[in-house]
Amino acid sequence: MVLDSSAMTEEQKKMWDQLVEMLLYGLEKGLWDMLGDASFAVTNTVGREMLKTLEAKGLQVEGQDPGELASSVGKFFVDNMAIADEFDIEKENSTVALHVHNCILMDVEKDLIEQGVQPFLCPFLNITMNALRQNTGGATTITQFDVNPESRRCLLRFKILE
Amino acid sequence: MEPVSEVLLKGELGNVDLPSLVEIAASSGDEDVAVVINTPQQDLAVFVSDGRVVHAESSNGDEGIKALAKALAAQEGTFRLEPARKAPKITIQQSWNNALLEALRLLDEQEAKISPQTTSKEENMSQGKKTRERIADVLSNLLEDSVDIIGAAVVGTDGLIYSADFPRRDADEALIAATSAAVYGLSKRTMGQISEGDFVQTLIEGTEGYMLVRSINRSVLFVAVLPRDVNLGMAFAESRTVAAELAEILKALA
Numbered sequence: 001m002v003l004d005s006s007a008m009t010e011e012q013k014k015m016w017d018q019l020v021e022m023l024l025y026g027l028e029k030g031l032w033d034m035l036g037d038a039s040f041a042v043t044n045t046v047g048r049e050m051l052k053t054l055e056a057k058g059l060q061v062e063g064q065d066p067g068e069l070a071s072s073v074g075k076f077f078v079d080n081m082a083i084a085d086e087f088d089i090e091k092e093n094s095t096v097a098l099h100v101h102n103c104i105l106m107d108v109e110k111d112l113i114e115q116g117v118q119p120f121l122c123p124f125l126n127i128t129m130n131a132l133r134q135n136t137g138g139a140t141t142i143t144q145f146d147v148n149p150e151s152r153r154c155l156l157r158f159k160i161l162e
Numbered sequence: 163m164e165p166v167s168e169v170l171l172k173g174e175l176g177n178v179d180l181p182s183l184v185e186i187a188a189s190s191g192d193e194d195v196a197v198v199i200n201t202p203q204q205d206l207a208v209f210v211s212d213g214r215v216v217h218a219e220s221s222n223g224d225e226g227i228k229a230l231a232k233a234l235a236a237q238e239g240t241f242r243l244e245p246a247r248k249a250p251k252i253t254i255q256q257s258w259n260n261a262l263l264e265a266l267r268l269l270d271e272q273e274a275k276i277s278p279q280t281t282s283k284e285e286n287m288s289q290g291k292k293t294r295e296r297i298a299d300v301l302s303n304l305l306e307d308s309v310d311i312i313g314a315a316v317v318g319t320d321g322l323i324y325s326a327d328f329p330r331r332d333a334d335e336a337l338i339a340a341t342s343a344a345v346y347g348l349s350k351r352t353m354g355q356i357s358e359g360d361f362v363q364t365l366i367e368g369t370e371g372y373m374l375v376r377s378i379n380r381s382v383l384f385v386a387v388l389p390r391d392v393n394l395g396m397a398f399a400e401s402r403t404v405a406a407e408l409a410e411i412l413k414a415l416a
Contacts, residue, residue, distance in 0.1 A: 033351075034347065034348060034351060035343075035344055035347030035348060035351065036347050036350060036351055037319055037320075037347070037381075038319045038320075038343045038344055038346050038347025038348075038350070039347065040319065040320035040321065040343075041319065041320055041321035041339070041340040041341075041342075041343030041344055041347070042321070042340060042344075043320065043321065044320075044321040044322075044336055044339075044340060045321070045336065045337060045340045048336065133322075133336075139294060139322065139323075139324065140322070141318060141320055141322045142320060161293070161294065161322075161324070
């Protein structure tokens with residue numbers, strides 16, 4: 001998809017953002033209504049395609065260390081794409097947690113949570129999950145995905161299974 | 163043993179083994195079939211009901227797995243398959259594969275006299291295995307022993323692959339895991355809508371075979387690939403047994 005946002009007026013950019021949010025909300029709500037918890041199954045397949053696209057744009061996920069893999073993804077989104085203000089990594093034994101602050105999708109996530117939907121389409125979640133599965137041998141699962149609209153912070157915790 | 167007038171099949175032992183006779187009995191279309199074996203030492207009967215072995219007995223008074231082991235070991239004598247002969251009791255509740263394995267283990271113990279030290283060492287090694295390796299072992303044993311299941315996987319409802327072994331080597335396991343989870347999600351939602359209880363399993367029929375998705379626990383699924391000529395009753399029973407076994411192993415991850 002190629003969109004020349006520089007040719008847009010501020011009003012058009014705002015409408016474009018609203019359209020993307022609306023599509024994301026509709027897609028997640030629709031899938032959740034059909035599949036429930038199993039909606040998380042798409043995280044890996046969506047992440048796989050997103051990772052391919054972003055690798056072509058310079059994202060490098062190398063090695064097997066879960067902390068470094070999650071850090072590569074977080075750094076790319078914050079430094080290169082500016083979709084969040086900052087991120088932190090917390091690693092303990094077989095788990096790695098990604099704390100994300102002020103993600104641009106926070107308002108969509110907030111609306112979904114209010115409707116009883118556990119968000120599952122999140123660039124940090126989908127790509128980190130896929131990178132971990134791809135590089136650590138496949139056995140990674142998400143054990144925590146908290147979205148706090150008040151502090152505008154998200155916590156994503158992954159576990160590498162033995 | 164009570165006499166019957168009709169016989170589905172009869173012959174000499176040595177030309178055919180017990181597993182083949184049970185397979186014939188299970189797929190005969192008769193609800194209850196007895197596989198009767200007469201040897202110089204004793205008479206034996208293995209009862210098949212709804213495609214499952216449910217009871218075995220011998221004229222020496224043995225029942226269950228012990229009698230099944232004797233029937234398995236019988237090498238000379240005659241056999242006959244008697245239809246419409248109901249088991250007098252249920253002494254075998256596990257799947258045919260598990261019953262067979264247990265009977266073989268019993269024979270091994272009797273014949274080879276395995277030392278307790280060796281058994282203990284093997285048990286410790288098994289316990290020391292990682293959960294995913296134990297799951298892989300269960301699937302490997304299942305595929306080795308079963309004629310009704312030709313491919314299998316254990317996947318999470320989030321698409322995580324714990325272990326997979328499909329007949330097609332180029333299968334996209336990640337995609338199969340994701341679609342299995344989607345099948346589970348849709349089926350579970352549908353069960354909720356029609357108020358017929360919780361999800362247990364879904365069977366998908368194709369022109370060349372079947373795919374079965376069965377719940378192991380709230381977040382993990384057992385996926386099986388079945389051939390076109392499968393005995394569905396046997397496949398369901400085997401899936402039920404293996405799912406229970408996997409549930410025990412997965413408790414370690416809870």
